[in-house]
Amino acid sequence: GQQVMQIPQYQHVQEGEDFTTYCNSSTTLSNIQWYKQRPGGHPVFLIQLVKSGEVKKQKRLTFQFGEAKKNSSLHITATQTTDVGTYFCAGKGTQGGSEKLVFGKGTKLTVNP
Amino acid sequence: DTAVSQTPKYLVTQMGNDKSIKCEQNLGHDTMYWYKQDSKKFLKIMFSYNNKELIINETVPNRFSPKSPDKAHLNLHINSLELGDSAVYFCASSSGQGGSYTFGSGTRLTVV
Structure with missing residues (x-):
């Protein structure tokens, strides 16, 4: 069946540093969505990408969808x-x-102030 | 106004008991879901209903039985609870094909 792999599993950064998480699918996707879950909270929808090669920005967040629509x-x-x-x-x-x-396993981001 | 509400928020119960979790959405969405999130934060779909009709039933033990009395409600009943059932259960809803999901705040189930 369809699998979605996400890396890294954990990422710790200093405040001010950049952060990237990557997602790969075993099959071509019709769309990909991103969610954020705060500690103790529930997943909250951030954005959806539909088109091949699409790039969307939300303030400091940049989302990309691969040309083959698999990553x-x-x-x-x-x-x-x-x-x-x-x-x-x-x-x-x-x-x-x-x-x-199908959700990836998530990337847990911690930020050191 | 809460869009997707789940009750209870916390549930502590003994092995072998039967319990239910309720979910209601006021977004007018047609599709509702139950997800299980384990201790490693992995979100795994359990069931999906579209307009009261079961459309997804993943490999879940028969002890778990969903019920949708109408498209705004999706409940989850669990029989003979086991230690391994301890997890956070999220209800979610969406408006249709490719729509984003709105999650409830979750029910933390602890089986002792």
């Missing part, structure tokens, strides 16, 4: 302590059928 990345510039949390990518396959997102 994606999230880059945070100049991290802040408010960026702490686990970032999940979630991919939806292109073969239709039941609607479900």
